[in-house]
Amino acid sequence: MSTSVAQNENVSAGLGSYLPLFLLFVLAAAFAVFSALLGPLVGPRRYNRAKFEAYECGIEPSPQPVIGGGRVPVAYYLTAMLFILFDIEMVFLYPFAVSADALGFFGLVEIVLFIATLGFAYAYVWRRGGLDWN
Missing domain, CATH: 1.10.287 (Helix Hairpins)
Structure with a gap:
């Protein structure tokens, strides 16, 4: 009977060392979910035509094709x-x-x-x- 109690204590002590790692994963998941849900709620809602246009490296997009394909x-x-x-x-x-x-x-x-x-x-x-x- 005493050996099974000792084995249970060893197992629980071994699993307890993973508690900080588990808490880190829970914290990371909570932060990811919190950020994904909070962004649309507090973000700006002023959309205009310029925000929906393509943006590439600071070059203004033009409706005409660029020579050489761009x-x-x-x-x-x-x-x-x-x-x-x-x-x-x-x-x-x-x-x-x-x-x-x-x-x-x-x-x-x-x-x-x-x-x-x-x-x-x-x-x-x-x-x-x-x-x-x-």
Whole structure:
């Protein structure tokens, strides 16, 4: 009988450590629902024709087609995607910097391999002309 009581106490103590995480998820969900419901209630209700028109990068939309189609070059999107890609990969260096002492030589080898892979990818993109604005 005493072993089952001890096991129940261990289980409840283990689940209790997840309480802050559960509360964080509840708080995040409550904030999302609160923001979604409150926005239309307190937001401005003055709509005009300009608010319903398309807006692109500060350029005034015109009813006449622009010469050349008015399309944004694909190079712009490629450069933006490459920036995001390399920026996210650089974020992975932060945990290494924080725990570099604890990782020791194994961590050093892993981060050197990561940076080498990142360097090869950067050289490939550079060689293929992905970083040129022309």
